[in-house]
Amino acid sequence: MVKCMNKLLIPTAGKAELDGREVKSYSLKELSTRVGFVPATSSDSFSMTVADTVLMGRHPYAKLGSEKEDMHKVYEVLKALNITHLALRNYNELSAGQHQKVSIARGLAQEPQILILDEPTANLDVRHQVQVIELLQRVSHEKNITIIMISHELNVASKYADRVIVMSTPGIIYRTGTPNEVITEDTVRYVYGMNCRIIDDCGRPHVILGTPLSDEEIRELHKDENDLVG
Amino acid sequence: MKMPWQKYNVDSEYGYSDDEKKMMSDYSKHVYRKYIFILACVIGMVIIIGITVTIGSYGIGFFEAYQIIFDHIIGNIQDSDKDFVIFELRMPRIVAGIIAGAGLAVAGAVMQSTMKNPLADPYTTGISSGASFGATLAIVLSMSVVGGNYAIVVNAFIFSLIPMAVIMLVSTIRHASPTTIILSGLAVMYLFNAMTTLLMLMADPNALEEAFQWQVGTLGLIKWQMIPLMAVIVAIGCIALQFLSRKINVLVSGDEGAKSLGIDADKLRIFCLLIVSLMAAAIVSFTGIIGFIGLVCPHICRMFIGSDNRYLIPASAAFGAMFLILADLVGRTIIAPTVLEVGVITAFIGGPMLLYLLVKQKKEVW
Numbered sequence: 001m002v003k004c005m006n007k008l009l010i011p012t013a014g015k016a017e018l019d020g021r022e023v024k025s026y027s028l029k030e031l032s033t034r035v036g037f038v039p040a041t042s043s044d045s046f047s048m049t050v051a052d053t054v055l056m057g058r059h060p061y062a063k064l065g066s067e068k069e070d071m072h073k074v075y076e077v078l079k080a081l082n083i084t085h086l087a088l089r090n091y092n093e094l095s096a097g098q099h100q101k102v103s104i105a106r107g108l109a110q111e112p113q114i115l116i117l118d119e120p121t122a123n124l125d126v127r128h129q130v131q132v133i134e135l136l137q138r139v140s141h142e143k144n145i146t147i148i149m150i151s152h153e154l155n156v157a158s159k160y161a162d163r164v165i166v167m168s169t170p171g172i173i174y175r176t177g178t179p180n181e182v183i184t185e186d187t188v189r190y191v192y193g194m195n196c197r198i199i200d201d202c203g204r205p206h207v208i209l210g211t212p213l214s215d216e217e218i219r220e221l222h223k224d225e226n227d228l229v230g
Numbered sequence: 231m232k233m234p235w236q237k238y239n240v241d242s243e244y245g246y247s248d249d250e251k252k253m254m255s256d257y258s259k260h261v262y263r264k265y266i267f268i269l270a271c272v273i274g275m276v277i278i279i280g281i282t283v284t285i286g287s288y289g290i291g292f293f294e295a296y297q298i299i300f301d302h303i304i305g306n307i308q309d310s311d312k313d314f315v316i317f318e319l320r321m322p323r324i325v326a327g328i329i330a331g332a333g334l335a336v337a338g339a340v341m342q343s344t345m346k347n348p349l350a351d352p353y354t355t356g357i358s359s360g361a362s363f364g365a366t367l368a369i370v371l372s373m374s375v376v377g378g379n380y381a382i383v384v385n386a387f388i389f390s391l392i393p394m395a396v397i398m399l400v401s402t403i404r405h406a407s408p409t410t411i412i413l414s415g416l417a418v419m420y421l422f423n424a425m426t427t428l429l430m431l432m433a434d435p436n437a438l439e440e441a442f443q444w445q446v447g448t449l450g451l452i453k454w455q456m457i458p459l460m461a462v463i464v465a466i467g468c469i470a471l472q473f474l475s476r477k478i479n480v481l482v483s484g485d486e487g488a489k490s491l492g493i494d495a496d497k498l499r500i501f502c503l504l505i506v507s508l509m510a511a512a513i514v515s516f517t518g519i520i521g522f523i524g525l526v527c528p529h530i531c532r533m534f535i536g537s538d539n540r541y542l543i544p545a546s547a548a549f550g551a552m553f554l555i556l557a558d559l560v561g562r563t564i565i566a567p568t569v570l571e572v573g574v575i576t577a578f579i580g581g582p583m584l585l586y587l588l589v590k591q592k593k594e595v596w
Contacts, residue, residue, distance in 0.1 A: 032492030
């Protein structure tokens with residue numbers, strides 16, 4: 001679904017709209033100045049320096065003679081993420097957490113209205129997870145950017161998100177709303193097939209996982225939709 | 231005092247902080263180093279040209295050679311014999327070497343980047359096998375698209391573009407991922423190689439030798455009249471790729487990322503491939519298959535200046551040109567008067583050189 005938002009995929013049914021216009025009708029270039037995307041992994045073969053990698057984010061705006069301004073933007077972004085000291089290091093010399101920060105920096109250098117991140121906290125240890133997400137939250141408030149983030153971490157979503165969309169297989173929206181509305185024991189049972197307990201953590205739900213449901217129980221839960229399909 | 235690499239930290243237009251100034255000047259120095267590498271390659275090339283033109287039975291001194299070249303360029307020819315020796319006998323070979331070396335190295339650099347594969351070279355799409363089949367067809371069976379002196383050249387050129395046509399056809403049906411492209415190239419290559427082998431089994435010894443020599447790659451058959459066409463195609467190709475270099479950089483970082491930055495990854499890849507194929511086909515048809523330059527030169531340049539295609543493309547051009555005329559020089563002098571074909575020498579020098587650099591380098595390039 002998220003990939004339909006920035007034209008990586010064209011929806012097979014329904015439509016995606018941005019500012020009241022169908023995403024399909026935007027050219028890739030137009031879209032690139034509005035929606036930024038930070039992929040889950042980016043290839044590090046033939047990698048360049050961090051400064052050059054982030055500079056790529058300026059590509060949609062690049063024209064002859066704009067290097068100076070572009071480099072200034074790169075600096076601002078690196079500064080905001082506290083990684084100016086990495087500017088001349090090669091991308092593939094960095095750790096996973098630093099990679100993620102550089103990718104986010106590239107997305108921010110794009111100056112989008114919406115920044116989409118595909119599992120920005122995957123492969124990171126907890127400390128880096130929290131760092132990355134708090135950074136995203138700060139940036140979103142400071143620069144007034146909408147951040148859409150894909151995550152499998154329920155507690156990350158419930159702690160930081162303003163709104164949550166729970167997706168269930170096969171690619172359907174199960175529920176949307178604030179974390180308190182959406183992240184419930186029922187949701188976790190239905191979507192993830194897990195028993196759990198939810199406690200209140202400073203006004204936000206916090207999921208404590210229990211045992212997985214058995215196959216029979218899952219079949220029972222999904223009986224209604226199977227009937228529909230059958 | 232303002233240094234040439236300080237073009238980024240000049241005024242206080244943005245109210246630069248010290249930290250930012252430092253980063254900018256570090257970055258400028260980092261870019262400046264890349265220019266130095268390119269300049270060094272060009273100087274190396276000029277020196278090698280000087281050495282190469284002095285080689286031959288007619289004795290011409292090293293500095294004398296530059297004097298003669300300079301005189302020829304400003305149209306003030308003093309010794310017409312020496313001028314003839316240099317410009318009619320020795321120069322075509324060198325100029326062709328520079329064009330071929332630069333073209334193949336740039337083609338290789340772009341192929342590796344767009345395929346995201348360090349093993350790619352200009353021939354990855356099957357250009358070499360198509361060209362050899364075309365040439366062998368002309369040499370062994372005298373079957374060619376046009377007759378006369380250019381039978382082999384035209385044949386090689388046309389057949390070398392067939393694999394690319396196949397790849398473009400496949401990519402209209404399937405998504406043009408690097409794997410699809412490389413595998414379709416491989417499939418076509420095996421087909422052409424089998425047909426070439428078949429032809430060579432039927433050939434008489436003279437034709438066999440000629441076909442074999444063509445496949446190794448040589449600069450010895452180049453005449454002045456062949457050069458303009460090759461030069462024009464290679465020059466246009468290099469300039470076009472240089473303009474695309476920023477986009478190629480984005481492509482290397484991943485197709486999805488490229489798309490979100492407004493670049494259609496598949497289209498760009500196919501377009502680059504088309505330019506590379508035309509360049510390689512133009513070179514190969516005149517010189518035969520000079521291997522190794524396209525594979526190794528870009529890697530050596532990456533070790534020195536990194537993978538940024540904006541600088542890698544000109545650096546590869548300069549280094550490739552220098553390397554090829556050096557290889558030709560070595561081939562002609564090492565066991566003189568016997569001449570070793572340049573394709574053999576590039577492999578002989580390039581192989582150990584790459585291994586040495588692989589072991590020595592400190593940075594992770596790939």
